[in-house]
Every structure is written in C-alpha cells, then in structure tokens.
Amino acid sequence: MFVTVVGGLATLCSSFALLPQILRARRDGGRGLSYGMLGLYLAGTLLWLTYGLDTGATAVAVANVIATTLVSILIVIKAMGTKARAEAPRKLRIAIDMDETIVDILPKHLRLYNEAFGENLTIADLGQKELEHFVPKDRAEATERMILDRSFFRDLPFLPEARETVKALAERHEVFIATAAMDVPTSFDAKYAWLREQMPFIPTSHIIFCGDKGALDMDVLIDDRARHFARFRGKGLLFDAPHNRDEKRYARVKDWAEVRRLLLDPEPAEAPGFLQTKTVVLETAARQ
Template sequence: MRSIAVDMDGVLADVYHQFIDMHLQETGKKLQLKALKGLSERAAFPFLEKHVNSKGFFINAPMVPDSRRVLELLHNQYRVFIVSAATEFPLSLSEKQAWLNRHFPFISWRQMVFCGSKEIIHTDIMIDDHFKNLDHFRGEGYLFTQPHNELSPAGKHKRVDSWRALEKLLL
C-alpha cells in the first residue's frame, strides 16, 4: 500500500483564516486574502509569533474545506500520516493532537508525526504548502496552494488548489 505524508497547518488546518481573525481581534483591521498573495506568512501577519505561541491558536483553527472527507477516502486506500513541524512551536503539540482527534477521528496516534524537520520523511507522496518541506522530499510532492506560495512556480512539484483537486488526482 502506498503511503502519504500530509502537512497539517495550511493543508488540513486553515491557519490563514485563524491569523486573519486574530489580526482583526488584535487591531480592528480585517486583512484580505488577495492582498497577502506572495507574502511570506511572517510578512503577512505582523503578530504571527504572538499568535502561534498563544494558547488556543492551533486547537481553534478551522478546517480547510473538503479535507476531512477526502482524507478519509485517502485513508481507505493509502497509509496516511499527518506530519507537522510542531516542535517549532512547543505549545502547539497537545493542541495539534487534540485538533486532529476531534476533526479526523479515523487518524490514530500512530499516524501522527510531530517533528522539527521533515527531511526524515520517506513516504511515497507528500502534500505540503511549503517548498522547504517538499524540495528535499524524494517522493511525489504536491504543493498545496496558499497565499505565501501562490505566485511561485511549483517547480518539480504538482500544484493543487484544493482537496477536491487532490481527490481527482489521487483517488
């Protein structure tokens, strides 16, 4: 059975909307997704460090549309692992696990990989929104479109704009 590594933030968890909501609470100003195209997450969100290190940030993130439905279908045909660079934000570890347990109950703790660098991941397929995780990957890489990567060419990776697109490609 083929294996898939799926990133969490920006692929399953809609952290962009979480950042936008928290920026609005912080400043009273609503950021528009269109205006964030091509900006790194750190440039787009001036309070990023504060927010990702705040209790509740990760556990309250909304889901990316169609992610649960399609991931469950993939789970029936592939060995699926959720791979998140969670050690970058140590407070996120328990929140990410609780978030996955709530939204993806078919994913067991054995399928959750919380790490620092994803260079050690050797699955057949990786779905991620960051080049830094895909560029060293030896398998088939899928770049999940988010504003920070939207203006960059996908390079050797296949760009996917949604979970529905992944469904068509992988199922």
C-alpha cells in the same frame, strides 16, 4: 557402531535442515528464498534419492525422501506467498501536512490581528505575502506570537473537502499526518487534541510531530511548504496557497478535489500533467 551413529546423525541433520526455514517462510511467505536455489536443491535431493534406491543405500534414500518433501513444501509456501503479494492492493504511504493544507489558519490569524490592532485587513489585501511579512515591522513579532498561543490550534476549521478526502485516502492508502510542530512547540497538545477529535480515523501511530520532513520515508508528501520537499525522496505535491504561488519546482494541487482526482479516482478527468504524476507516484510506490 561409531560410524553408524555418525551416519545416523548426519542423515537426521541433512533431512531436517529445512524445517527452520519452513517455519520462517510461513511467517514471511518465503520472500527471501530464490526459486533457483529451491529448484537446484530439489534436483539434488531427487538425484540422491535415485542413487540411494539404485545402490540399496536405505539411509540415503530415506534422508532424501524427507528432504525432497520439505523442499517441496518450501516451494509451495513461496508460490502461495508470491501470489498473495501480487494480489494484495498496492497502498501508497502518504504524509499530509496540517497547517494550511488540512486546516485553515489564516482567517483566524487575520481576525486576531484585526482585533489586536484595530485593522480591517482581508485575505485579498495580503496578495501572496504571509501575514507576518505583510504587517508593519513593529507588529511582526506580536503577529507571530498570536499562533504561539496553545489555544490557537484548538478550534481551527478544515479547508474545503479536506476531512472527507483524507478519510477516503486513509481507507485506500496508508495516511500519516506529518506536521512540522517543532516550528511551534507550544502547539503540541492542542494539535494532538484537534487531530483526535476531528480525525479519529487517523490512528495515533500515524501522527508525526517532526522538524525536517525530508526524514520521512513516504511515497507522497502533500504540503504547502516547498522547503519540505528539498530532501524528501518521495513525490512532493505542493498544496496551493497564496504564499507559494511563485514556486514552480514541484507538482501543484490546487485543492482537495484535485488530490481526490489524482490519488483516488482511477481516471483523472483533467490535468494531464498530474495524470503523468500519478503514474510516477504509483510506479514508485509499489510496496508489497
């Protein structure tokens, strides 16, 4: 009697051992299972089934009919999951900076400076210098303080083609707005309000107020500040600005039309260097 009970329990356990794995594979498509293990398991159950039938061991035969059925189901689930992943469009995870990449802050900053000090400075006057570094030293602090006011960020305009290109990118890829807001902590609410109002197609889960963008786990970072690429593990694309013209270490995009050609158009019509960059980006971005 005892032997029969033990044998019966053993048969039940080994027969249905794959059931929890089937439930899990239905969720993840069998991503963690190897075909090698599944093939050997199937061969084993078929051999035991043959043994059970040949020797008249009914319990062994029944147990392995069940096990063979379950491992076959697992193989089918894994094959379907692999096919679905292969057919799914590859999406890049793209982080995009805000100031001087999406929004144009210099004209407003320059206007405030000119109003405050009775000057008539133009963007051309600055050359490759930032406004804070161009002005006389005794005005630098006041000039910097102008963008610390929370209202500064409330009504900034887009750079040309920024909004429509980011929207198109967000429809094709996974786009995050990553702004080093820690540089200007008073800007949090104004920047958030601007993003919600001007770019409602970016969900709040994809807005990142951060410090060092090297912490971001993204395939691409588009930013006008090269310092953020130093520890960034994806592909940095330096968004052209007068203050970064001397930076030669990173691939440069001169405007949003070029970003569109690089990341949205299948065959960039120009800039062979960026065509190569695109290949690198897409190859390293194979996330399923």
